Amino acid sequence: MANMKAAIPKGTRDFNPKQMGRRNYIFDTLKKVFKKYGYQEIQTPTMENLDTLTGKYGDEGDQLIFKVLNSGDYLAKVGTALADLKSQALSPKIAEKALRYDLTVPFARYVVMHQNEISLPFKRFQIQPVWRADRPQRGRYREFYQCDVDVVGSASLLNEAEFICIYDEALSNLGLTDFSIKINNRKILTGISDVLGKPESIIDLTVAIDKLDKIGFDGVQTELLSKGFNTSDIEQLKPIILLSGNNASKLESLKLILATSPTGLQGINEIYTVLNYLTNFTLQNAKVELDLSLARGLNYYTGCIFEVKTHQATMGSIGGGGRYDNLTEMFGQAGLTGVGISFGADRIYDVLDELNLFSASAEQSTQVLICVLGQYEETYSLSVLNHLRKQNIAAELYPFGTKIKKQMQYANDKNIPYAIIVGNEEMKTGKLTFKNMLTGQQQMMSAIEIEKHLLTQS
């Protein structure tokens, strides 16, 4: 084969041992919290049938789905003359599978397929990569991990409240101290468009006001005017989305504004209920804010909507979620409501990295390296090595034949905190040289003493 350049696809990344240590630290921290709240792990295939995914994320979303070319003579099945087909019409004919775009839709499919074996409410978490054919940017990759926690089969708003607790606990455990959990409700957004008398334009309306903090009210106004809203609509809208004050006072004002919209009032009620549930729990760092301009995941969310933003770094949202009432209906099982949240692990990684919040312990694997001067020393040391491992101490022995200098360098490069040196003298006395790589200090200790010392360290 001709020489080819070693490369990986755009928007994907390799992870080295140091990065994997840190990534696993994030996953482990999240998992621990998820389990604590009663969630169980599942996984779904990398590929789904293309028609499982299409139509769930809107037109823009559909275009970002990575499709998998059929095997074999895929053109044979096309049937029509190729030249007559547009790409969009061609792709479902030559690609029947696609890489998953998120974890929520595959989860809905899972629930329907396995409905007879799960008992409701079903609480699951799932940590797997997803793929989007998006243009890469800061904090945006084509392959990235989502960490989803969802519950289906429970309409209780206690779930929503608990998700806020999960966000707070997980992100706090990771060392973040300043972040907001924004909450809104799709029904409130519906109420607003009802009051304006433009229920059919809810998507345009919400997409525009979602950009409020980015482009300001003037920007939103410009966008709305271009979407067919008139100035009196905007005058009416202005006091609503610019509502300020604490959550309670916002809700009070909103109640008056949306008085004529039953749906809107219901949305307000749901927020009330969630906030009320929350008073029974203590949050460590999260600020819970009602944000009427929050409009995520409109293609399937029907109730509460969440989004998490850190104030410690410039980064898009590091998590989001909401309630969806109809997702399983698309797969033939109606009447099942679900609610869930997602953590963007790769973005969280970038934030923790930027803030220097990874501790060294997330990275080191081996705790002690045994360095030997020759073959006899190696043989002598194997029982020491064996004992250390039996005590659950991560230990390795550098096979003989390499200079001590090189072995120490290995320990240093690998961030191994302790080294044991075994030579003639050590074998004679049974006292091994035990070196702390951090301080550089070393002393002679028996294997037993070293073991004890290492056990008290961890």
Place this chain on the structure above:
RNA sequence: GCGGUCGUAGCUCAGCUGGUUAGAGCACUGGUUUGUGGUGCCGGGGGUCGUGGGUUCGAGCCCCAUCGUCCGCCCCA
């Protein structure tokens, strides 16, 4: 899908208005008193200047194309 930016050693970059053998720091590697890393000192290897065309006596530098990067828009974790 649209707009901009950049592309020189493994990494971060320098290279003046085009002019002989393309440089630095870090990394790597060897040595530096006996069996000792991270700090010091001395030496060494490594680049067809993203790729393909073109202009020119001559191109890392100019032009075109192409691929890739990073950033913004759309959208989103």
